[in-house]
Amino acid sequence: MTATRPRNASQTRADILSAARRRFGAEGYERTTLRAVAADVGVDAALVIRYFGSKQDLFAAAADFSIELPDLSRADPDEVAGMLLPRFFAVWEDETFVALLRAAMTSQVAADTLRRVFAEQVAPKLITATPDNPVQRIGLMGAFVIGLATTRYVLANPLVANLSRDELSRWAAPVIRQLLVGPAPA
Amino acid sequence: MSTKRPRNAAQTRADILAAARRRFATEGFERTTLRAIAADVGVDAALVIRYFGSKQDLFATATEFKIELPDLTGADPDDIADMLLPRYFAVWEDDQSFLALLRAAMTSRIAANTLNETLAKHVAPTLMGATPDHHLQRIALTDAFVIGLAATRSVLANPPVASLSREELSRWAGPVFRQLLVGPAPP
Numbered sequence: 001m002t003a004t005r006p007r008n009a010s011q012t013r014a015d016i017l018s019a020a021r022r023r024f025g026a027e028g029y030e031r032t033t034l035r036a037v038a039a040d041v042g043v044d045a046a047l048v049i050r051y052f053g054s055k056q057d058l059f060a061a062a063a064d065f066s067i068e069l070p071d072l073s074r075a076d077p078d079e080v081a082g083m084l085l086p087r088f089f090a091v092w093e094d095e096t097f098v099a100l101l102r103a104a105m106t107s108q109v110a111a112d113t114l115r116r117v118f119a120e121q122v123a124p125k126l127i128t129a130t131p132d133n134p135v136q137r138i139g140l141m142g143a144f145v146i147g148l149a150t151t152r153y154v155l156a157n158p159l160v161a162n163l164s165r166d167e168l169s170r171w172a173a174p175v176i177r178q179l180l181v182g183p184a185p186a
Numbered sequence: 187m188s189t190k191r192p193r194n195a196a197q198t199r200a201d202i203l204a205a206a207r208r209r210f211a212t213e214g215f216e217r218t219t220l221r222a223i224a225a226d227v228g229v230d231a232a233l234v235i236r237y238f239g240s241k242q243d244l245f246a247t248a249t250e251f252k253i254e255l256p257d258l259t260g261a262d263p264d265d266i267a268d269m270l271l272p273r274y275f276a277v278w279e280d281d282q283s284f285l286a287l288l289r290a291a292m293t294s295r296i297a298a299n300t301l302n303e304t305l306a307k308h309v310a311p312t313l314m315g316a317t318p319d320h321h322l323q324r325i326a327l328t329d330a331f332v333i334g335l336a337a338t339r340s341v342l343a344n345p346p347v348a349s350l351s352r353e354e355l356s357r358w359a360g361p362v363f364r365q366l367l368v369g370p371a372p373p
Contacts, residue, residue: 028293031217104342105292106212111342118344136358139338139346144362146342147334151326155291155298155333157305159326170372171320171327175362185357 013051015041018095020062025099029059029107056109063100063113067091067121072129077181080129081173089165092149101146102154118142129180141179148172199237201227206248207286215245215294242296249287249300253277253308258316263368266316267360275352278336285340288333305329316367328366335359 019040023032034055038045052058070083091097100117103110122145123138130137148168151160160168205226209218220241224231238244256269277284287304290297310325317324335355338347347355 026293027217028214031213102292105289105337106214114342115344123346133358135346136350136354139344139350140335140355140358140362142344143334143338143347144331145334146338146344147330147332148327150292150337151330151333155302157298157302157326157329157333159306159310159322160330163323163326167323168327171323171366174365174369174372175327175331178361178365179358182361185361 021099069125081176211286251283255312267363
């Protein structure tokens with residue numbers, strides 16, 4: 001295959017995004033360069049800039065993902081965890097999310113992006129389930145979800161990573177129930 | 187200040203460890219070089235090697251953190267969270283070694299394994315003093331929750347979690363620890 005093989009623009013864009021996710025995920029935000037991303041795809045850095053703009057713009061595009069969470073306002077408390085967990089797994093197993101999570105731990109820009117995703121897409125849906133103390137409930141839920149994703153998919157902690165999806169869901173469900181809709185602690 | 191200022195060995199060791207934590211935390215394990223750490227402190231890389239050995243040895247020393255957990259055998263289930271949380275807070279918020287390790291672990295297999303092994307060696311045995319059954323599941327989920335709290339509070343600084351007082355966070359985390367460690371096993 002030659003370096004000047006014909007490409008179509010949409011394939012090139014997709015290739016650049018997926019190279020960017022790999023780089024941002026493995027090296028973090030600060031250390032990733034547009035030149036390295038371009039080289040991975042076999043294009044010029046100027047093309048990356050033309051398609052996506054600055055490194056920060058490329059990061060935003062590469063880390064852009066949507067989380068579709070169900071409306072929980074009328075959900076039975078016993079069903080909330082069962083409604084959420086399959087969606088959480090879908091996000092955790094998305095390479096975009098894992099790249100964002102890795103980058104967020106070492107970069108302010110990436111951490112801001114992750115916070116925004118949480119504030120705009122996750123918190124508003126979770127709040128529909130909470131009977132009171134939304135800040136505390138949502139905050140602890142966020143910590144739990146980030147912790148599960150981090151230990152299972154990033155750190156690959158054997159205890160967490162070796163649980164089947166089913167087993168993990170069974171044990172996570174009472175925690176989600178308690179945090180979102182359980183009695184407020186004394 | 188001249189770069190040849192007199193140093194004593196203990197201070198130099200401490201300076202090297204602090205510089206190593208900063209580098210490993212911000213650049214990860216792979217990209218950090220002994221030369222860069224030495225330059226941060228104003229010493230020669232050979233001195234770093236003489237004091238600490240290889241990069242991996244230095245990493246192990248710089249990120250070694252102590253977590254002293256109480257014996258939970260026979261503890262009242264209602265007391266377990268209160269027995270654990272102050273110890274966890276001391277590590278998440280005050281221990282630069284742990285925070286450097288957690289950040290480095292996000293982009294390095296070696297660092298991740300160090301963190302996983304520390305949890306397995308120093309945390310799991312203590313938690314097992316409390317768990318009545320399903321030890322692996324209970325400890326796995328507890329580790330996940332603890333890492334999540336540490337990451338959102340001290341690394342990501344996610345406002346809802348970072349802005350809670352220790353006391354408030356403990357009140358809400360308490361029932362989760364109780365459920366995970368000693369609560370009824372889910373059906």
